[in-house]
Amino acid sequence: MASSSLISGSNSPKYDVFLSFRGEDTRNTFTSHLYAALCRSKIETFIDDSEVRTGDEISSSLSIAIRSSSLSIIIFSKHYASSTWCLNELLEILECNKTRGHIILPIFYHVSPSEIRKQTGTYGEAFAIHEERFKETKDKVQNWRTALEKVTGLSGTVINHDRLESKFIDEIIQDVSLKLKRTTSGDYLDPGLVGITSRIERVETLLCIGMEDFRIIGIWGMGGIGKSTIAKAIFHRIAWQFESVCFLTDVKNEAKKGLQHLQETFLFKIFGEQNLYMDTFMVSKLSRKKILVVLDDVDDSEHLEVLADQNYFGLGSRIIVTSRDRQVLYSIGGDKLELYKVEGLNDRESLQLFNEKAFKQSFSPEDYMELPRKFVCYCGGNPLALQVLGGSLFRKSMPQWNSLLDKLKKCPNLKIQEVLRISYDGLEFEEQQIFLFIACFFKEEDLDRVINILDCCEYSTEHGINVLLDKCLLTITKNRLMMHDLIQEMGHGIVIQESPKEPSKRSRLWDPRDIRNLFERYMGISEVESISLNLSQISELYLSPGAFTRMPRLKLLKFSDIRHKEMNKVKIRKGILESLPDDLRYLCWHRYPSKSLPFKFNPNHLVELDMSYSNLQHLWKDTKDLGNLRLIDLQGCEQLIEVPDLSGAPNLHFMYLDGCSNLTKFPKISRSVKELDLSSTAVEEIPSLRHLTSLETLILQFCSNITKFPQISGTITYLNLRSTEIEEVPDSMIKSLNKLVDLRFCHSTRLKNLPTSMIHLTSLKTLTLSGCSNITKFPQISGAITELHLSGTAIDEVPNSVIESLYNLVHLDLRYNTRLKNLPSMSHLTSLETLFLSDCSNITEFPEISVEIRYLRLGRTAIEQIPSSVKRLTNLEDLTFDHCRSLKRVSNGIFKLESRYACFPSRKLDFSGCSKLKNLPEVLENSREIYSLRLTRSAMKTLPSSIELLSGLKELSLRYCKNLESLPNSLCNLTNLRRLDLSGCFGVEKMLANVLSSSSSSGLCSLRKLDLSECGMLVFPSALSGLCSLDELDLKGNNFESLSLKHFTSLTRLDISYCMRLKYLQEPLPSHLRFVDKSYCISLETLPDTTIVSTGERDISRHFQKDAKARYIWVLCSVGGSCVAWSVRLGSWVAALLLLP
Incomplete structure (x- = not known):
């Protein structure tokens, strides 16, 4: 490779x-x-x-x-x-x-x-x-x-x-x-990270890991000073102490793909699932977790608002943010922010780091004792400058050192970027060109692709990249070329100096203003070799038909729409482009406006062609020399009706035609192709592909015209036939696919049972038949399978003869198999960690499964009781019985789930919607393992008095338990309980009064959120005044007329919406209160002076009394059918009005 x-x-x-x-x-x-x-x-x-x-x-x-x-x-x-x-x-x-x-x-x-x-x-x-x-x-x-x-x-x-x-x-x-x-946790520290330990210790002091509050730590300093390095080291050092962790790198650039993308990426890293959104449910899930989040390189407060709202996170959570801009950190942290400024290395640390790079040891040779100190003095403690400068002097003679030092003396006040330029000056010409291409065009691109493209520009790319790595001008992360911002800016500065006043005479362009100047104003011959334009950064760009005739040296052209959401912003006057430079190696033009590439264009040098989401109907008519072509990406070209004959492209490896909805004919392609994606095309017939002996990935999902299983080469490893009209899989075809690893047929509703020869596919790890409603038999497959997705099929039986051989199975999904009855024993499947049986309405017995199971979903089944054998499931983390309407009895074994590994509570039990479940068994021994117990809309009348033995319980939900009659006094002994939900339960005033009156001062001492909404309360229970740790209180939809909150000293959020009889909210309000929702409190007459009621836009200064302590309260209230939110800073009567939809 x-x-x-x-x-x-x-x-x-x-x-x-x-x-x-x-x-x-x-x-x-x-x-x-x-x-x-x-x-x-x-x-x-x-x-x-x-x-x-x-x-x-x-x-x-x-x-x-x-x-x-x-x-x-x-x-x-x-x-x-x-x-x-x-x-x-x-x-x-x-x-x-x-x-x-x-x-x-x-x-x-x-x-x-x-x-x-x-x-x-x-x-x-x-x-x-x-x-x-x-x-x-x-x-x-x-x-x-x-x-x-x-x-x-x-x-x-x-x-x-x-x-x-x-x-x-x-x-x-x-x-x-x-x-x-x-x-x-400390092994992550690279011995080469000089001075890192003391800086980590300072940040850890600010983190206060042992305290159960919420904190944001801002790491602030100039570029290259080590912010990201410190954050990464701390992350690896303390991550084990949190329930979930997320390290989000390069937030600034990730945010260019949109704030929604940023949130989705964040949630994926936390939960491991795609397409999650920050809705109320997700915020609720996050707020139950103790999370460590690192947001690296943030330059916009808006990014923090969508990622680091403190209401998203549970107690004990920590957010670490690195930024060059102190104001960005101030904008979000408030009183939760602790700021740490990263200072430069001291002289001793600087000298050690410099020596490590210049001599590959921590000390200087005797004959070099003074020279390193002079260089260290010049660098001023900047770690990046020390590394780059030291690396450039490795194995250099003393005269070369002195020469370089003399050169530095001529410009003693140069900034760090100019120091970095010294390393660039030490490169050979070809290495300089490779560096500039990466800095101006290929940063964060795949290493192998860049090597292929630049090799075709007649560079020794791999050698050049190795030199750049040695000189600390480049790093490689997950096979992508990464470059520090300062070094990239230095590269940009070098190119600008080629022609400071005339961008068209520079070799590389990336700034939208310079590119516009080139195309719309400059009329001479341009020297430009690469153009990289992000379409989201411009409104419109007009090109003349002969725009590229003046650019004979252009090798790389990129008009990219990263989000694939921009309209056609690059417009061609008169609608036709006359030509493109024949010297092009890389052509990326998203939303290309014309129906074909220019007739005169000769792509014989082209390595990659990316014309995604363009108006192309075809590429070119005649035969072209495509000896260098390796990748074609035409995804989303909905008007494309044909692809030229590409069988003569001997090096074509990747071809993406997904979303070309008018493409009806299978393209003629070279046998060198490795990946082919024809998703959502109108292709009707797949010819024999057995001659494509390099093909490894074939994607035909959503090709609704495909009715026959394709004849493909035995080299295939990934085959996706989702939502096709294939009815059968011929035995003769499938058995030859001995390298197949992942086979997907999901939602192919015409597909019938698979052939028995599937058992010979010994490389198959994943089989997906979800939504294949005509599959009636459990497939016969090899014991090598690890993931089996069979939700929504017509399977009525899982044969013991098949299941007993699946000894490598890790994930089995059988949801929505309404004909499926009870399962055979799976206790021997010791690799099985996940079993989903939700909505299998004919399952009546608890399955026999291995003690290694971690996730078991049995919601909406017909199970009537949970056996005592459940206590054997010592690895179980998530056990769900929601809406099991036949469930009447739960064995006390459910509370005996002993963990072999976990040091902290890690399990949740869900009995929501179990309408026949009237009681739970007694808890016979102490259990710290269960942290969440949900009994929402069950038939529960009371809880067992031994509930206090669930000492690790953090969340208890009895929401809308209409039959609830009492709560045990022992409930107050749940000292770790954080959230209690009794919404929709009547008579809670008396229940809570009995519980809290029997407790000591420490009763429910950790309770942070209490939900008593829609409980029909006429009087607010005075017994609740002892809950001094309460942070959130939800009282919406109740019937009391007066409310006093003076004892809730920690309260920050209050919901009294729809309390239509409420007249008085007595003062004083809690000093930490930040949010009040009083929508539709139609009888409310007065509020204390420390809040504000708005009935429209008007002068609000008279609602405030001057106070030495400035603080904010958000108040939501109904105004003429719409909702108004006020942000109020007390003490200087400043407010902001926000109309919410």
Whole structure:
């Protein structure tokens, strides 16, 4: 591959855990069970499989394994000390502990630490033998004794007969997981990150991770000073302490694709799902999570408003924002903001960093002692300048150093970009050209594509990129070319200096104003080689028919519509373009206005052609020389009716025609094509494609005219036939696809059952038949399958003979299979993590499944009871029974779900809509695992008095439980409860009064949100005044006339909308209150002076009293059928009026 030489070699394998044990004692018992549990927890563990060990000294491979492990578990069994091999392992482990900080976890397996420490019992007998055997080397025996004494002084686990061994193993796994998280969280720090530790510690002090509040940390400073580096290091260091994490890079550029795209990207990183929107439901989901978010490189306060609203996040959440603009950070943080300014490196740190780049070591050679200090002084502590300048001097002679230093002295006040120019000046001419192409055209583009394009410009691109990498002018991330902003700006400045006053004489253009000047004003011959224009940055651009005849050197042309939403902004006068430069290597013109490319255009040098969403009907008529062409992208060209013969394009690899809705004929293409996308075209017949021996991806989704399964080459790995009219899959065709990995037929409603030869597709990992309503039989497939999507089919049975072989299955989706009855046992499917059976209305029994299951959805099934065996599901995180209208009984096993791995509550139970479920079983023992319990619209009359044993519960919903009669007094003992929803429940005044009157001052001490909307309350319960931690209170739709909130000192949000009888909102209001919704409070007569009621636009200053403390309150109120929002800053009577739709 072109990029292979750019990838550095990987480090040697590293284990999380090394197991030290006496094989004859525990190999086939305790050790084997512990090893299996470690593997299930995805903890990389080294175990010596040798049954027979020869000699006294441990092997070099074991020494390496110990040294490359983070933690050692030493299982001291009865005869551990009789093995000299084990004792030497112990010495090696203690040495690693001393020199490398290696963690040791001792386990005393049916032997006491005292017996080991004092070497009595079997340990004394073993050492008596060692003393006799090693008379000549008594130091060795003494070292073993000392080692045993040291290790018994460490905290460990004593295993005896008072509990099941499985319980001990669960605790060990938890302990190991926590220790590894704490250890590896710091592993991210690159030793080359000079000065990073002190800066991380300062930011961590501001973060206050241990506090359960919400904070925004702004990291502010000039470009290249290390903001992103610090944020990334902190993210990897503390991420393990949060429920969900998101690192959103380059927000400034991501936002150019639209704020909606920005929010979707953010939500995808949090939830792992596409097409999510920031609606009320999503905000509710976010606000229940403790989240860590890093927003890197933000330059617009609007970006923070859509991503970092503090109302989106749960308590304990932290937002870290990096920006060059302090005002952007001030605009969103408010009193939650802590600002950290990144200062430059001090002289010692600067010198160390410079030496690392210039000499590949932390110190200067003796003959270079003074020169590095002079360069460090010049750089002024800027890390990027130090790296670039130091890198440019690597392996240079002293005269070259002095020459460079002299050059710097001539311009002592130059800015950082000019310092970066020095590294550019050290490049060969060809390397400079490659650098400028990347800076002005190819930043963030795919490495391999850039190499192909620039190679055709007769550059040695791969070599040039390697030079740029060595000189710190370029980095590669996920195979994309990345360049620091300062370095890119330096590249832009170099091009501008080619002709400061006449852009048309520059080699590269990217600024919309310069491009407009070139096309609409300049009439001479242009020197330009590349033009890159983002269509979202212009209103219109007019081209003359002969616009490109004056650009003979143009190689790269890009008129891009990144969002594919812009109208046709580039217009051609008289409608016809006469020509395009024959020297073009890359042509991207989204929404090209003409029906074809110019007749005179010769694309023989063209490498990539991207004419997405254009008005093209065809590309060209006659045969063209296409020897360099590698990619054609014509997606969204709805008027395209034909594609020229491309069988003579020997290097064409990628062809995208999706959305060409008038294209009826399958294109003639070269056998070199690897990816072909014909989605949503009108193609009616697919010819035999068996000659396309390079084809790996074929996408024919939404091709409604395709009725036959295509004849394709056995090289195919991904085949998408979604929403086609295919009725059958011929046995003769499918069995040859032995490399097929992903096959999709979803919503192909005419498709009938698949052939039995599917079982021979041993490479198939994903099969999707969702929405194939004529599929009546469960497919016979290979045991290699990992994902099986069968929702919305007509399957009525899952044969045991098929399911028993799917030992690699991870995800099984059987939703909406209304004919499907109970399933066979799947307890042997130990890889299965997700099982979806929602809306399988004939499922009446709880499925037999593996204890490894993590997500189980059984909503809208006919299950009547949950068996006690549910307690075996120790990995379960999400168990849903919503709208199971036949469910009457729940076993108390539902509350005995013991976690083997989790250190914090991680499970939610959902019984919403279970209209026959009247009660829950008693909780028999303490459980911290369940954090959410939803009983919305169930038939619940009360909760068990033992509910207090769900000590990890954070969310409880009894919304619209119309039969609810009482709440147990023990509810007040749920000290971790954050959200309580009793909306739509009548009589809650009395219920809550009984609960809170029986509690101590600490009752419901963590409650942050209480929803009592539409409860028909005539009087606001005075007992609620003790809930001083309450942050949000929802009282909408109630019937009380007066409301006092003076005791709710932490309240920030209040909803009293539709309280039509409410007349008085008594003062004082809570000092932290920021939002009040009083829409349709038609009887409300007065508000305290610290708020405002608006009945239209008018002078509002008279509503304020001058106050030393300035704060804001948002008040929503009904004004003539529309909704008005006031933003009020108290103390200086400033307000903003916003009319909401």
